[in-house]
Amino acid sequence: MANFNVGPIDLSKLEAQLRLAIEEDEKYKREDAAKFRAIEQSKTYEEFRNIVKASHLKPLDKHESLCPRDMKPASWNIRAGKNLRAPSFERVTSAISTCASDTGQKLDEILGKELGYEKFHELWLLCSEDLEGRLKLLEKAFLVDKIFKGHDLSVDLISEIMGTLNESLNQDLKNSNEAYDFVIKVMMSVCSTPRFSLHMLLLSETERSVIDQLKEKVKVYSVEVSEKGEAPRDDASVSLAFLDCF
Template sequence: MEEAGAIDLCALEKELQAALAADEKYHREDDAKFRAVHQKVASYEEFRDIVLASHLKPLERKDKMGQRKNLVWNSCARKDSLVDCFFLKELDRLPGTSAEFYRDWRRSLKSGHKRYQLLLQLGGHSLGRIFRADLGFGLLGEFLVVFSENVQAEDRGIVLQILQSLSGTKRFGLNVDLLSQPERESCRDLFGKLQRMGRNSDTHGISDSGVEAGLTALTKEQREYSLHLFIQVI
């Protein structure tokens, strides 16, 4: 039986650990704020996401090897593209929040092809959920460039589905207004390709499971809306 007034070492240790964790969190977020200011981020949302992601650390080589990756694949993605999606070995898992997406988009995935595959694997539903609050500054233009440079006929339905979701994000009109001239040209090029792909598919009677899966969730009016909304505002 402990004597009255004796020090509870377990409680003291827990209190000390909590204080150290709080102090570490403070300094980590403070450093992230200085980095964000130094990088001259363009919006508060991007600044906030950098701070929120300050606790995330890149995987070490030992973390990447010998571990099975349990990934949830987008059922709309075409089967022959799944081979390309082994690029996801560079990621611990598919991003589920905007902070995780920014981290992977900026740091892990440098090539347009890998970014394109990530967008396809997430699909319109997941991207709409991730960016339901706001689509970060600059991302819309980057998405359009990636799609323009990499879109394939068999991905047409999935790409339209993604664009439909993006057009429903908050401040979409502002993001469109902030597109650079090269990004606007990429947008025109993308929709020109999508329209030609649609005409070629109808002319040759092409039936692709990826296109059908991507378009199933969209009505005719929604498809027309997603196809023309960008063109009208640009």
């Protein structure tokens, strides 16, 4: 009869093998779920592959940062820095303070000039705490035909635009048809930007919830308009199929 000598079990090695097996199983499930999403959202193989590759990414919270808080800003080009017309920290802080405290005359003065996408994004950041200012900025932006066309909007910008629209509809329970038509027009423009479907995968649960609230309000509005037999005021409210992109 064969004699088997069983040595002591290496618990640390066994634990490492177990962790590796769990990680591989989680990776398989995560990528498998991403593939199903990618089939519905991607139009090319490259988009499909990017969605699957990004399945492990998790969005940063708005209060998180990739840089330590005590890290001082560094100049990447010291020699050329003095020749650039970049605003100083004091000027930027002053501009933000001005926009937050006096959104009326100051913002109207700025919006009276020609507005392109770069200027829009700059002003959007300056008015981070000003709902009325951001609404005025969006209204001015959409006087320019297809201002977002061809521009890859960041996840933060998409989330902030949707949050602004959602908050605007919260201000008054009986919003006008014009208000809803404007919201729909902005949403249609945003969802047609490059890599929009990929950016939607990187939203946090809170940001996702805000967009779901906005979608529900638009759907309710559409049903009410249909029941009243009212004709849509512009092309923005003809079809709400674009909501499936969000």
